[in-house]
Amino acid sequence: MILAALPLPWPFEREFMQLALAAGLVVGICAPLIGTFMVQKRLSLMGDGIGHVAFAGVAAGLLAGVWPIWTALVAAVVGAVAIEWLRSRGRASGDLALAVLFYSGIAGGVVLTGLAGSLDAGTLTYLFGSILTVDDSDALTVAVLGAVIVAAVVVCRRALFAIVLDEEAARVAGLPVDALNLGLAALTAVTIVAGMRIVGVLLVAALMVLPVGAAQRLTRSFAATLLTASLIGAASAIVGLTAARQWALAPGGTIVLVAAACFLVSATVTSLPTRSPTAAADTR
Amino acid sequence: MTSAAAASGADGRSVALATVLIPKSEVAAITVVDVDAVSFVYRDTPVLDCVSFEVSAGEFVALTGPNGSGKSTLLRLILGLLVPIGGSVSLFGDPPRRVRDRWRIGYVPQRPASADELPATVQDVVATGRLARRGWWRRPGPADAAAVDDALDTVGLAELRTRRFAELSGGQQQRALIAKALVTSPELLVLDEPTTGVDVASQRRFRDTLVAARDRGTAVLLVSHELGAVAGDLDRLLLLRRGKIAFDGPPADLTATGVSLGVHATDLPIWLEGLE
Numbered sequence: 343m344i345l346a347a348l349p350l351p352w353p354f355e356r357e358f359m360q361l362a363l364a365a366g367l368v369v370g371i372c373a374p375l376i377g378t379f380m381v382q383k384r385l386s387l388m389g390d391g392i393g394h395v396a397f398a399g400v401a402a403g404l405l406a407g408v409w410p411i412w413t414a415l416v417a418a419v420v421g422a423v424a425i426e427w428l429r430s431r432g433r434a435s436g437d438l439a440l441a442v443l444f445y446s447g448i449a450g451g452v453v454l455t456g457l458a459g460s461l462d463a464g465t466l467t468y469l470f471g472s473i474l475t476v477d478d479s480d481a482l483t484v485a486v487l488g489a490v491i492v493a494a495v496v497v498c499r500r501a502l503f504a505i506v507l508d509e510e511a512a513r514v515a516g517l518p519v520d521a522l523n524l525g526l527a528a529l530t531a532v533t534i535v536a537g538m539r540i541v542g543v544l545l546v547a548a549l550m551v552l553p554v555g556a557a558q559r560l561t562r563s564f565a566a567t568l569l570t571a572s573l574i575g576a577a578s579a580i581v582g583l584t585a586a587r588q589w590a591l592a593p594g595g596t597i598v599l600v601a602a603a604c605f606l607v608s609a610t611v612t613s614l615p616t617r618s619p620t621a622a623a624d625t626r
Numbered sequence: 627m628t629s630a631a632a633a634s635g636a637d638g639r640s641v642a643l644a645t646v647l648i649p650k651s652e653v654a655a656i657t658v659v660d661v662d663a664v665s666f667v668y669r670d671t672p673v674l675d676c677v678s679f680e681v682s683a684g685e686f687v688a689l690t691g692p693n694g695s696g697k698s699t700l701l702r703l704i705l706g707l708l709v710p711i712g713g714s715v716s717l718f719g720d721p722p723r724r725v726r727d728r729w730r731i732g733y734v735p736q737r738p739a740s741a742d743e744l745p746a747t748v749q750d751v752v753a754t755g756r757l758a759r760r761g762w763w764r765r766p767g768p769a770d771a772a773a774v775d776d777a778l779d780t781v782g783l784a785e786l787r788t789r790r791f792a793e794l795s796g797g798q799q800q801r802a803l804i805a806k807a808l809v810t811s812p813e814l815l816v817l818d819e820p821t822t823g824v825d826v827a828s829q830r831r832f833r834d835t836l837v838a839a840r841d842r843g844t845a846v847l848l849v850s851h852e853l854g855a856v857a858g859d860l861d862r863l864l865l866l867r868r869g870k871i872a873f874d875g876p877p878a879d880l881t882a883t884g885v886s887l888g889v890h891a892t893d894l895p896i897w898l899e900g901l902e
Contacts, residue, residue: 498762498763501763515728516728563747
């Protein structure tokens, strides 16, 4: 591990903290990138729903004796594509489709975990994350998944923004709306799995939403929102890990609480009265 | 067909097609929208019944009618978002879904639901229109930037280009969406209820923009309840009633009967009843 050889200051001077930092930064940067599109599509809870399905995948992996990351990835992608299909074909409203996914996922996970007889600390690692036990292969997996997410967002962000703005107009313009929506759903699943070992399936969706909620109040352009949300996500990982080390807190939860604090600060600052008038009065 | 230079037609209107100067009378011979005996049924309820009309290049046509008359369905059929159960629709001679150069179609939807919270500038919104022209996966180049500048100038929003879209008034947002549609220099401009909730100043700018587009040779199809702002500039008016064309002709022929082209709260439905 290259990062492990770096002479970083406290609290990242130890190898396990450097691996945690690397994995945390990848997830902190990538989750808000995908989350920006999901929030604008008013599907903020989709990450949560997919997280529940990913838990069923973890349980299936434990039952089959396969590395749970891969089974979780398969289950999450299938679940994400299914929810997008239900939503886009009008078979269910967005929130109902999410509810179906939520409950089916968690119920499947409980049943499969019971069959595997493995409702133990290993399972809790995936539910609540265990960033301090991330090893080289975990960090490498997260880095590869993160690279896929960044590359996809760099290529597709303008088209995805056009869909977010108006899906029907994007279809008229000839954009492959269905394919891009499915791709975004699949990327959401990849993000959930990438963050599973960091903050856990129950909390990873928070990193897709809270930094975005904070950033979109502070920025004007869409590109600035993407960048700022990722910076807030990365800062949450760094500050959260530092606080967890200092006060012996659960790192996953601490990272998410820092992101929530960023949202509260942003909401407070932007709700303060400003001197400049808005454009509402401008009728040119 | 692209706009480049201007020529004076027989009626004195300027029209430009590519680098060849074509008289207005010949431009009008180019059929852009051809709706031929189109029928549509939604969940066993007839919505459109054998509707036919054409829109030619350089023609400004409005489609109006009471709520539930089938305007929105017809609009979606023309854009290829729905497929008719009977008859056919063609754009530029092809079925809508098979038109390859999608930049030829400029579409102004109703104000998007996401507008209130969208973290994007006016420039961001207008630039998405260029995706149809350059390919959605390609990075924008100087030509894209210049086209965005031109479109913003056309609708009078150049000074607000870095303003957050959500901070604009309803009229300004609608003008930004028109700029987004104009940014590809489309040959067909389709607008869906664009003046709903728009202030008077924006309506005036809106009228000037559409007339200028028509004079450049663009076929303009406006779907609206409210035609007051453009009533004097329309070439033709199509009036839908219960899924059928109840009137197709110059607006003057309709207004001569005492029907106003403003908000159709009272007089249009009354006039339509009188047709029977």
